[in-house]
Amino acid sequence: PPPPPLCGAVLLEGCFLGEYLGLLPLLLAVLFGDPGGSGTPVRAGAGAGMWLWEEQGGLLGPFSFILLLLLLVTRSPFNACLFTGSLYLLLRLFSFEPLPSRRALQVLKPRDRVSAIAHRGGSHDAPENTLAAIRQAAKNGATGVELDLEFTSDGIPILMHDNTVDRTTDGTGRLCDLTFEQIRKLNPAANHRLRNDFPDEKIPTLREAVAECLNHNLTIFFDVKGHANKATDALKKMYMEFPQLYNNSMVCSFLPEVIYKMRQTDQNVVTALTHRPWSLSHTGDGKPRYDAFWKQSVFVVLDVLLDWSLHNILWYLCGISAFLIQKDFVSPNYLKKWSAKGIQVVGWTVNTFDEKSYYESYLGSSYVTDSMLEDCAPHF
Template identity: 60%
Template sequence: MLQLGDEVTLYSLVFVLALLGTRSPVWSTVLTTSLCLFLAMFRFPLVATSRARQVLHPVAGKVSAVAHRGGGHDAPENTIAAIREASRNGATGVELDLEFSADGIPILMHDETVDRTTNGSGPLSKMSFSELRRLDAAAKHRFRSKFVGEKIPTLEEAVKECIKLQLTIYFDVKGHPDEAAAALTDMYKRYPVLYNSSIVCSFEPKVIYRLRQSDPEVLTALTHRPWSLSTLGDGTPRFSSVWKHHWMTMMDILLDWAHHHLLWKLCGVSAFLIQKNFVSQNYVQYWAQRGVEVVAWTINTKVEKEYFQDVLHINYITDSLVEDCEPHY
């Protein structure tokens, strides 16, 4: 639950900022009170801790190793083959990316185009499911000869395979809030076991909020990487313009504050998925005091895995269950 100190800090900061902006104690009080009422009326409560624990720790007391995109280093990412390979290699769960074909079929795909992972070319928004189905999803993978002809799966095909293999699913939703909410709500209705074996994650708070509007019983998480608006994953500035870089840095500060003090509470998330470089014991404790679990990504070396498992005792997402591989941002 939100700590009293968080409430005081949040509303005090809003009051001070409003006072600086309006120079009116009356309007500052009105704005702060409005925010308080808005959160009270429109926020979603956390899902029961017992169910969150069941999803995040299917093996009681154990840290979960989650295969990123099904384990894209070990098998073609976001495929049925990857899900099966992750299960064979000891994964507790799989993280899968939800996207849509041009004709509205929910599928597994990380990018907005098929160029990086298949033998095809073009944006998903221009390709029907029948066209996507003809592509080889293993064409660009290092083990393509082992998985030749692997198809792009539908969301339902992936869900059924994960249920069969008893894998926890981390649904990563890239966008399309309304379409994603409709597709996932339908999936939960048809496969109720998902309520106790899956969590929906997104970088976009609107996706999570829209989903909880559709079904408040679904377990959810926000995904975050500080400084993501102004820099790439390796720290390189995203923009050549100095003015634009500084402007986006300011937006990063605001976004980070909002994630940690406002958005998580509004959405009522049960977990916070964050890039590994920003995780510490104090950070894990910060969220634990609020009833929220931390999941780190992407953990790709044996040393890192031992640290997150044995020292921090938190779940982690990895590209490989069997060997060290390159950092992933």
Template identity: 40%
Template sequence: MINDMEYIITNSLLLFFVIGCLLDVESAIAICGVLVFCCRYFRIEPIPEERLRELGFVPVGVPSTASSDGKGGVETENKAFVIAHRGGGADSPENTIEAIKQAAKNGADGVEVDLEFTKDGVAVLIHDDTVDRTTDGKGRITELTYSHVLTLNASNNHPHQDQFKITRIPTLEECIKVCIRRKLKLFIDCKSTDSKKTSDVLISMFEKYPKLHNLAVVCSFYPNVIYSLRRRNPYILTALTHRHRVLSRKVDGTERNKEPWKRLIAPIFDAILEWSHMTWLWYFCGTSFFLCHKANISQHLVERLSNRGIRLVVWTVNNPDEKTYFGQHLKCYLISDSMDPNYKEEATT
């Protein structure tokens, strides 16, 4: 496993070379020195490996003696760790209590849900910016009050909507209560860029429900959200989330930005962000997990993260052959839309 000194020396030399090509040697030395000092001084220590194993987050394919409640059990080889994407959106209405309960019944090790806020600041579960796709309502979630959100049917557009009664968009707290009762791992994907609002809500939930420290992993595409949260509570498990060209392209490949100037600079920031993920963000934030789109996974990335003691979580893996490849061959944690082993449909992510 890589140690601090190896990390500092390797990345300092790389940074010095890049800056030295642009500026004079004295400036490169000064800038590198300041950046390395800040990174080392302000970094947050990661959760110890022993603690991760105690909680049941054992690397795939190695002996495990931890039970789902973190108290230990019979030693067995750890199998693929499968997380229900949005609670298992292919099996039940996504990001709902019904989906979480169904995922638990279907044998999921954990659920991944999406955190956003209503106009009046209530933390709710929803993936999109708007409620249009998943409910019978319309509008941006941040422009709707919680009382209005409660009137919407979250199963309205689901393929199996006839199997469900009217389903509501739940609050984060409702989700937490269900996961604690079922001892289900909970991956909370923070959608808001407001690091203060997000960390305020999450800190209050971890204080109110201390068992969350044994079950929950807070994830985000926004490193500032993760860093802000861990500065306030360094005992919370966290993950950085990433895919190629996330700032310039949507998952389907279409342009994310309408303005010409944003289209011009977004690829530059994409390159900087990806370089940062591979070189220093994981170290600075002290994260224990890295969530990555399946199209961006390589053996090199797996080995690189493994050497850093970071669990790689691949999304969204639906095809049985892909589950075998990523889970058994590359030994990654999996995020899937369905707990049905025969499910093959490629869902949008």
């Protein structure tokens, strides 16, 4: 028998999955017309389902999935269309337009070639997140540096990866409990393998680090771990004081909230989302984070949802220019999928000669590394 008419009041109580799939292209056509922005109308009929899933560069795939899921759960085309359409309209209403791709390329490939970005300033070659690391990275041929932004208890923006000073300095305690005056007395080279080569280092302020990078013509990847409001305010001040940052820096974060807030604060800043698959359920070296099976399982599910959201929705919402992802998940096909969306991919942390050659010669993709000089283990 012919399928029931496409009407919001019709409940398809007896439909099979195949009939839902047959209706899917028509429902999407009613909702979106051409949501992918390709200029090609949504096609119905034979093969339409496959075409929907193969469409590149837009939102059609993710919203096809959402609509299909809602159809199966609610068994109501009206409710499914209403909810999916509302999500789509909200996304279009509150999303940011991405910057022109040439702006991202100015940061990622400023010399028209693959960039090598020194992770934390090159944490294997010099004490991480220090002015010495920045100088050493420039000396060793890095195109740019990735620097971690944190704050002291009195609100001074500084360079620090952890929320405590224990791992990298001769002190102990949480950053939120230490003033800048106390922080300044610590030695950030105390626990580094080359500590004797850097006897007089201090933990730098954000401004000191920016000035040093610009002095050495290095691009900057500002890595923000949290404090979205404070971080965006501090970075906005840097962009106002040093306007050249608009063309040679990027703000990146694992937290979409930070990137969205940065785009709200200044839409001219190049931004990127950072991601490591399974980061909620596993540590950087692959070990489960939780002993309890139920808790570990919950975070595995959350990892799947986060990964799907980043790759399908959040990149569009934030209007990012680049996607930073753990090196083992980068492939030619992965690069192609992001390129179709106008987004550059940066792999991290690429620490061996063979991996660097693969990125430079085969993938043609920029990368983040702990050392510009030799192979080394990753610094999590």
